[in-house]
Amino acid sequence: MPEHVMPGRTDGLITLGAADALWVGLTADSAVPTASGAFTCSPAHARAGHVLLGGRVVATVRASGGQWLVREVEVRRAAAELNAVVMDRQDLVRIGPFRGAPRQEGHDETPLRWRRRITRELQKPGGPEQAEQREDSRPYHLAGIDWRQMLVEQTRDATQRTWWLPRAVVRLLDAAEHTETQWVQAARTRHASAAVTEPPSHPRQATRPEGTTTSLRPYDKELEGQLYSVLSRKPGTSRRVAGWACAVCRTAPATVLDHCHEHDYARAPVCQSCNTQERPDHLYSNDIRVANRYTRLFDTDTDDWLRHWHRCPGCRARTTLPLPHLAAWTAHIACRSLRPTHPASRGRKPCGVLRVSWTGSQQAPRSCLLTVAVDFCPSGEHRVLAQVPYREAAERFRVWLSETAPAVAAAAGPDRLDGLPAQSRPVIADTSGEGLALF
Incomplete structure (x- = not known):
């Protein structure tokens, strides 16, 4: 990428070292821990023309003496945005490792790729403890954020390690990666169209390229009624999804196309955080744990999530939820x-x-019979609380839906069955031994 050479005055610009100190000082009280070396340590690289701070891109400018500079006001804006982030350290999202997960699409020109970096870092011999001592070969921060202070490692069956970060940080890093991709694409377009022109001669011309501040477009049912199995094979679907804002939280950029595993209909593009929150916590193929986040799904943000699940024509027509979600609702x-x-x-x-x-x-x-139980009772008193037949659970849900979200209930019903598959997809194997299919 061409360098921006700044002859003469450096009005409003500060050195990378000064920017590092300023960043740490301004974010000292932030809920999200930040790292020193945000401008000078990998993956930050001034010659790339930009540095990521949280979800904001800060342009780097090369002065006539060869020194790299950034605008102080941009550092302050990025710090103010980060300081406004509210983080619940108990609200965690699993970030890996995922066996059999599709390879994350990466852009060679965008250096963040935070999931890949964390996975590569933690899989090195010695893990995170020895990684702390490697000064030259590892990224210390991600977009100026000290992710190690927030990483939670859990071990299942004394063998499998899993890694978790607070949901607010996952959303922040997803937004940073999306912003960086937009920046690079816009910068390439700009430089290609102005290849024969002189570099800018004023610091204000080296700010964010046109197009990177454009807000994501809201999702407006463009994919309603389409099958995920068809959309996932179409070229360009991932790029198209990335252009939408998440259809649930409506703030973060969408990264995946959520779909109903039972009926195969696409629901909507969502961010990684909302997709993880929506996913049931399977202990086994027919057993889920009802985590604290279900309070948000079925209590505080009920309308949004019910509308999202009923974007599937199959669930909407039957006025119910896929079996794991219905099971979680029954228990919760x-x-x-x-x-x-x-x-x-x-x-x-x-x-x-x-x-x-x-x-x-x-x-x-x-x-089909749902069994609700309590695990980890302090006194060991409680096990099975109730056994609820599937039909009874579905009927209870219909009554609750009409009382809790009447607008969602009014849009559902058995008169909307035209064009639906005759049978649900066999996604989860039946454990009854009768060859039937769950979910």
Whole structure:
């Protein structure tokens, strides 16, 4: 990428070292920990023409003496944006490793690629402990953020390690990667069209390229009724999805096309954070843990999530949810009054962790039975709370939907069955041994 040479005065510009110190000082009280060396350590590289700070791109400018500079006001704006981020360290998103996951699309010209960097870093011999000592070969930060301070490592069965970051940080890094991609594409277009012109002679001309501040377009049902199995094979689908804002939170850039695994219909483009939040926590193929985030799905943000799930024509026509989501709803809402409580320092708190499993088949509803249980009771008292037949759970959900989200319920119903597949897709194997299919 061409260098921007700044002859003469450097009005409003500061050195990279000064920018590092300014960044650390301005973000000292931020909920998101930041790192020193945001401008001078990998993956930041001044010669690329920009540096990422949180979700903002800051242009780098080369002065006539060969020194690289940045605009102080841009550093301050990036710090103010980061300081406004609210983070819940208990609201975690798994970032890897994922066995059998499709390879993340990467752009060679965009150096962040944060998931790939973290995975490569943590899979090195010695893991994160020895990685702290490697000064030259590793990235210390991601977009000026010290991700190591927030990384949570969990081990299952004493063998498999998984890595988690707070949801707010995942959204921030996804936004940073998307912003950087836009920056590079816009800069390439600009330089290609102005290849014979002189470089800019004033610092204000070296700011963000045109087009990078353009807001993402909102999703407006453009993919409604289309099958994911068809869309996923179309060239350019990933690029098209990246142009939308997340259809759930409507703030972060979309990264994936969420779809109903039961009916194969595309729901909407969503960001990685919302996609992870929507995904059931499977312990086994027919067993899920009801995590705290279901409070958001079924209590605080109910309307948004119900509308999202009913973007699938199959779920909307049957006025229900895919089986794992219906199971989570049954445990979290329909069986809420059955969950025991224990004395705590401030009153009483719900006992243990809810879990719901099922046997039989959704395609043969009479055989499908949901079992709601409590794991990790402090006194070991509670196990099974209730056993709810599938048909009863679905009927309870319909009644609750009409009371909780009447607009969503009014748009659903059995009169909207034209063109739907006769049978659900066999995604989860049946454990009853009768050859039927769940989910």
